[in-house]
Amino acid sequence: MAATATASAGLPGKADLAELAEWVRIASVSSDADRAHDLRRSARWLVEALRRTGFPRAEVWETAGLPAVYASWPAADPAAPVLLVYSHHDVHAVDPSEWQVTEPFSPLLRDGRLHGRGASDAKGQIMSHLWALRTHLAQRTAPAVTVRYLIEGEEEVGSVHLADLLSEHADELTADVVMVSDSMLWSLDEPTVCAAVRGSVTASLTIRGAERDLHSGAVSGAAANAAVELCRLVGLLSDASGRVTLPDFYDAVAAPAPNLRAGVGTVPFDLADWQAETGTFGAPGEAGYTAPERLWARPSAEVARLTAGRTDLPALGLIPAEASADLLFRLVPDQRADQVAGQLRAWLARHRRPGFTYDLEISSTISDPYRTPPDAPALMALTRAVSHAYGAPARHIGNGGAAPGAQLAGACDAPVLFFGTGLPGDRWHGPDERVEIRALRLGVSALTRFLDELQTGDTPARQKV
Template sequence: MSDTPDSAVQTVRTYIEQHRAAFLDDLAEWLRIPSVSAQPAHAPDVRRSAEWLAAKLAETGFPVAEVWETGDGAGAPAVFAEWPSGDPAAPTVLVYGHHDVQPAAREDGWNTDPFDPVVLGNRLYARGAADDKGQVFFHTLGVRAHLALTGRTAPAVTLKLLIEGEEESGSTHFRELVERHRTRLAADAVIVSDTGMWSESTPTVCTGMRGVADCEITLYGPDQDLHSGAFGGAVPNPATAAARLVAALHDEDERVTIPGFYDDVAELTDRERELIAELPFDEASWLATAKSYATLGETGYTTLERVWARPTAEVNGIGGGYQGPGGKTIVPASAHLKLSFRLVADQDPDKIEAAVRDWVAARVPAGIRHEIVFGAPTRPCLTPLGHPALQAVARSMSTAFDGAKIRFTREGGSGPAADLRDVLGAPVLFLGISVPSDGWHAPNEKVELDLLLKGVEATAHLWSDLATALPAGPPTASPAAQSAAALR
């Protein structure tokens, strides 16, 4: 796939090797900052992490490197940096990542202190090594290798970075941040470095992530628990109503029964299904990782198609009535459900919420009242396989991996990428080098150092490729983004 001259590949690799030690020392220094956004006690550390990164980006060469407040100061700080190309016709690329991390403590099962980075062999162990500080930081060495390769004093594209500080705690203020700074964040493409690859031996590029909507449903029956002998069978039971809702959520083919749920789903093309089938997927190993004994899902789709490209409805929790030891013969006063819906390309979380509300209302029996509370939704995001920017990412990855064929994946999870696409009107591409064994959110998180440096290589080549693949000139918002802005 790659046609980059060998001399260019060697120039980049030589530069990386010369600066490898300093790069890893800097990364280790950043990893020592416990920037756990979900824990208020670490709020000063999250700020220190943002300030550290802004200073390091300025040292790297970015003329602009700023700490941005979120939520009018109530949220965790983000970092913005910009390095103009110097060529007024050059396109603009925005890199997204996050500098906050998941909670971690030695007693969770870590073999070492999670905030004292340790290199063992070819692996760097620390919280944030892969998710996401390592994958953010490879852009600092990557842009310098790009300059060494091209002889430029500024990147071939105008390069911007937006590094969030609260991704691990729900990106609560992220969309508002992007909307407030949309002019400064304007870009022709967005690169998200918060994803991974299929495996060390199968380099891949992610093309999309699912969205999510979630809700809690509370069902109320009598005003208090009742004696089941005196009242059972004669008054409505909210726990029974909850069980019936759950039972009705899927049909015999494991399809979601909510009317309109599939109306806007972007169906897989034959080519997309072929590309998924090409991946070396071992279902038995996948089940072993999940510690499950069988697969189950929508009829007519493979396991990977189900978790990447099909919408789902899951019961995350169900409860109500007496849960203690022994029996307690009652009709409970209330019951509750927690449901989540993973959404795919073209589905609108607002429409799904309305459909769920109507579906529940139609099935709650007389004498039971209910409340539904939805959380903040995340929209799905998908980049078409033929998009020229996606092909540039694949070519750069191929160059880094010695001309290997780059395959394409999706992610079953969700993230804020769609907010960047919707507000900025720019396509979102994913460039990540993490592998499943890196243990995101788990004890002993690590990153493979060889792969981390492959990320550096890929970005060193990417900016020149995108300079020709993307439209020239200052970025402008898409018609959809302009329309959305006009409504606000």
């Protein structure tokens, strides 16, 4: 394919991959309090990489939690558009015993992939922007558009201080267009542009049926079992057709925009290949919709974790006093996270039973879904850039995960684009995370072209690009 020829040349080369590997070695796990010093090492490393690239301003921004990184490089033309790139330098937690190819923070280049935690999510994506900018600057002394970066250090723990950063640094984060670089490609052979992301509501449900764990020989058959009650409720979250049962849950679900409908309906999808790539055994879900439609255009409910009883001792003969579940709801336009949180509370109230106590905690870091305006010139510029990199027309698709698109759009009063170099098989949040070198090269090619496309767009700066 044309993409093969395009991706085979240019950045990243060996020195660039060594640079990425050096960053991956820093274990910036935001959920581990003992790794806070590594988050600061990671932030300082990125600041130095930005300065090596030529950014006149690159610095660590402290928060009440973990540090973010900010950088800014003005265009030669003060009237040029302003691009704000958002991503994160923290990484998901690891269990080293589950990793087989290499240890999580001992990056290994093998068979066209770089293995290591953060290689894809999202350090590789950030480096793609730096490599693209270096290419863009080969014949310039300043970028064609003003480039700003906001790289936070708490995305993997819910972006708990992102709102504070956006408020405290509003003047420095003004932009004509925002690009979230924490996303996935559909495949290496099918050019696509993400034009919508789902929102999310996360919650923890804890049920108690007794003051303490009970001996089943004394009470079995006559005592409340918190684990059984939790399983009953989890089973009630969706009906036989796969639809979520929260009251009014689907009332605000909007039909996909025409550009997304066309992309979802025409992107090649092979179920067996997708299952092999993602490692899943099946593809259940809402009846009447294809897997891509469920991923990009329909909401969902998931159980992220179930716990009951003692896990450090044998369970023989015990009835657990307490059981808990971590729940995750993915939302689509035009659902609102706060409304879904209320629907969850109403659903629980409807299904309570005597003999148990119920404690529902909803995370403060819920997020709304976001859809890039289909007529935004910047979206068209990105589409042209991706098409150029692949050598074929790009389709618009959605993203199965969430991103702070709505939050960034509101804070910056600008349209938000999504671009990443991840792939469904990159094993984000799992063992043996990896990034395809060809995906990074395609990303560099597309991002380099995008800077030129954004500069030559027909919309003046300081308007919605």
